[in-house]
Amino acid sequence: MTTQTTTMKTENTVWHKPQISKLQRAELKKQKPALLWYTGLSGSGKSTVANAVDALLFTLGCHSYLLDGDNVRHGLNGDLGFSDEARVENIRRISEVAKLFLDAGLVVSTAFISPFASDRALAKAKLEEGEFIEVFIDTPISVCEQRDPKGLYKKARAGEIKDFTGIDSTYDVPVAPQIHVKTDTQSIEQCAEQIVNYLMAQGFIPAQAFTSTVTSTPA
Ligand SMILES: Nc1ncnc2c1ncn2[C@@H]1O[C@H](COP(=O)(O)OS(=O)(=O)O)[C@@H](OP(=O)(O)O)[C@H]1O
Numbered sequence: 001m002t003t004q005t006t007t008m009k010t011e012n013t014v015w016h017k018p019q020i021s022k023l024q025r026a027e028l029k030k031q032k033p034a035l036l037w038y039t040g041l042s043g044s045g046k047s048t049v050a051n052a053v054d055a056l057l058f059t060l061g062c063h064s065y066l067l068d069g070d071n072v073r074h075g076l077n078g079d080l081g082f083s084d085e086a087r088v089e090n091i092r093r094i095s096e097v098a099k100l101f102l103d104a105g106l107v108v109s110t111a112f113i114s115p116f117a118s119d120r121a122l123a124k125a126k127l128e129e130g131e132f133i134e135v136f137i138d139t140p141i142s143v144c145e146q147r148d149p150k151g152l153y154k155k156a157r158a159g160e161i162k163d164f165t166g167i168d169s170t171y172d173v174p175v176a177p178q179i180h181v182k183t184d185t186q187s188i189e190q191c192a193e194q195i196v197n198y199l200m201a202q203g204f205i206p207a208q209a210f211t212s213t214v215t216s217t218p219a
């Protein structure tokens with residue numbers, strides 16, 4: 001596994017092997033680290049579904065954490081805009097942070113548009129075999145635009161926002177996602193259950209009976 005980023009500028013640093021391994025941390029939690037990498041258009045339902053999954057994992061006693069696009073852009077990535085270059089850097093930083101959370105033994109979710117297939121591939125390449133789970137939140141742009149939960153499509157159509165994904169900025173549709181959900185035909189609960197069932201079937205979390213308790217969307 002690689003331990004160095006491609007943008008490393010400091011030569012005189014040495015990698016210290018941690019005394020407690022990722023495997024030990026994960027075993028303590030009785031789970032296997034995984035990264036649920038949600039990708040989809042703005043308004044497709046990434047945040048809603050990722051929050052529902054995270055809540056479900058919590059009720060099942062799993063140790064998880066969610067990194068959400070809008071929230072991370074309020075802090076760590078507050079210096080980045082929406083040019084292609086800024087989006088590449090956004091996803092690079094997120095993938096590095098996610099990797100740290102995996103090292104802590106967690107089941108991590110990232111909810112970012114992550115429009116470029118090449119960046120998603122780079123994120124995958126940073127992890128161990130099988131840890132990266134691409135979750136395609138597949139929703140037609142017409143539905144996203146109708147939902148327009150933040151009024152951004154309206155602004156983009158009016159020319160008030162430039163480089164808006166799906167309008168005047170590219171979105172590479174995932175070719176072979178591990179999980180494919182369609183939020184225009186599946187309920188939030190169905191999407192969340194499909195994803196949690198995948199984690200159980202693949203042995204990332206213990207198999208157990210559950211009933212979805214998802215009743216609302218996040219604030
Ligand atoms: N130009 C443009 N294009 C797309 N999205 C925009 C833009 N400007 C602001 N927003 C808001 O920023 C959220 C997307 O941030 P991400 O970090 O997920 O984007 S990316 O992965 O770097 O492409 C996105 O959040 P979601 O709607 O949750 O996807 C929008 O709220």
Ligand SMILES: Nc1ncnc2c1ncn2[C@@H]1O[C@H](COP(=O)(O)OP(=O)(O)O)[C@@H](O)[C@H]1O
Pocket residue numbers: 040041042043044045046047048049111147149182183184186187188191217
């Ligand atoms: N099946 C569904 N799954 C996810 N979101 C849904 C679904 N049906 C309707 N929605 C609504 O669509 C909107 C999706 O917004 P959000 O989760 O912020 O998307 P994104 O994070 O991709 O921008 C929310 O208002 C949500 O309530």
